[in-house]
Amino acid sequence: MEKNVTRAHNFNAGPGALPLTALEQAQAELLNFNGTGMSIMEHSHRGKDYDAVHNQAIALVKELLSVPEGYEVLFLQGGASLQFAMVPMNFLPAGKQAGYVMTGVWSEKAYEEAGKLGKAFIAASAKEGNYCRIPAFDEITYDAASAYLHITSNNTIYGTEWQAFPDSKGVPLIADMSSDILSRPIDVSKFALIYAGAQKNLGPSGVTVVIIRRDLLEQANQNLPTMLKYGTYAKDNSMYNTPPTFSIYMVKLMLEWVKAQGGAVAMEKRNRQKAALLYDIIDASNGFYQGHARPDARSLMNVTFRLPNQELEKKFLEQAKQAGFVGLNGHRLVGGCRASIYNAVPYESCQALGDLMLAFQKKNG
Numbered sequence: 001m002e003k004n005v006t007r008a009h010n011f012n013a014g015p016g017a018l019p020l021t022a023l024e025q026a027q028a029e030l031l032n033f034n035g036t037g038m039s040i041m042e043h044s045h046r047g048k049d050y051d052a053v054h055n056q057a058i059a060l061v062k063e064l065l066s067v068p069e070g071y072e073v074l075f076l077q078g079g080a081s082l083q084f085a086m087v088p089m090n091f092l093p094a095g096k097q098a099g100y101v102m103t104g105v106w107s108e109k110a111y112e113e114a115g116k117l118g119k120a121f122i123a124a125s126a127k128e129g130n131y132c133r134i135p136a137f138d139e140i141t142y143d144a145a146s147a148y149l150h151i152t153s154n155n156t157i158y159g160t161e162w163q164a165f166p167d168s169k170g171v172p173l174i175a176d177m178s179s180d181i182l183s184r185p186i187d188v189s190k191f192a193l194i195y196a197g198a199q200k201n202l203g204p205s206g207v208t209v210v211i212i213r214r215d216l217l218e219q220a221n222q223n224l225p226t227m228l229k230y231g232t233y234a235k236d237n238s239m240y241n242t243p244p245t246f247s248i249y250m251v252k253l254m255l256e257w258v259k260a261q262g263g264a265v266a267m268e269k270r271n272r273q274k275a276a277l278l279y280d281i282i283d284a285s286n287g288f289y290q291g292h293a294r295p296d297a298r299s300l301m302n303v304t305f306r307l308p309n310q311e312l313e314k315k316f317l318e319q320a321k322q323a324g325f326v327g328l329n330g331h332r333l334v335g336g337c338r339a340s341i342y343n344a345v346p347y348e349s350c351q352a353l354g355d356l357m358l359a360f361q362k363k364n365g
């Protein structure tokens, strides 16, 4: 089928690219959802049309991430940033402490929030070397009495990612998976709680997905405002109040696309091909392109690299912009360039970027 839309090569770090088919379906249904003569945005969240969308989205998260029995999938607002506070509010009681593995800016923010609400300690840190690696499992301090251990599975700014997850030795493991959820299969049973702002790998901004083990809900602090208790969301199927209906609808469309592609296994295969294409160019460039992440910690989602000097970086970014590439500027804490290649970024966009990198080096190397 011929598509007369010109889509940008979108390497934005977040919100990220969405699948074309999901956008097209949203467009087709925008004025008249399901023959109702209304947009899904205009439907009551208590009506059967929205209810079906909501439950399909939850079912797809469960199916695609193989969420085992005994877990709840919740939809919250406030982004991953509110989770930085809700996790300790609910699960860090006085007299206990929580461990944080520091692998980047988002870990630091999570740790700082916990410190305002209770006692947090640094269980391991990769700060030395500007977060270019992930700590080895044996660097992590496991305090068996601690409330939980918090990790950030993918470090969006630095371009590092946990390649495997630690056995937290009975301590509940909590992960911020905002920038790599559903980019590969994971063993959810290793985690007590997973949270992710949807806007990188699951859909648009406005909704945060939380996967939580039910027994944890029972241990949560009950003495909290209603909207800050996970239990409120679990009890009412994330509909205690009005949920972000349009965002959840878009998540459903994106998850249907993931499913049609072959699910988490297919996502990982595709993501590995996309990332390898760029890392291979970096590695074969004789140092013209230098990756920030240590090779054993490289992210499949955020490829961070530098050029020989800032002048060339500026020139490269300028040419990329001219050629229609979006979002390649590195974060100011790392500098250089960053290509965020989330689930919905097509292989063809990575190929086009690879071609640009090769041509640029040939001319300027």
Ligand SMILES: *Cc1c(COP(=O)(O)O)cnc(C)c1O
Binding pocket: 014, 078, 079, 080, 081, 082, 106, 152, 154, 155, 156, 176, 177, 178, 179, 197, 198, 200
């Ligand atoms: C983007 C991001 C955040 C911040 O998410 P918000 O939804 O904007 O609060 C937190 N953690 C990670 C790993 C991220 O990539």
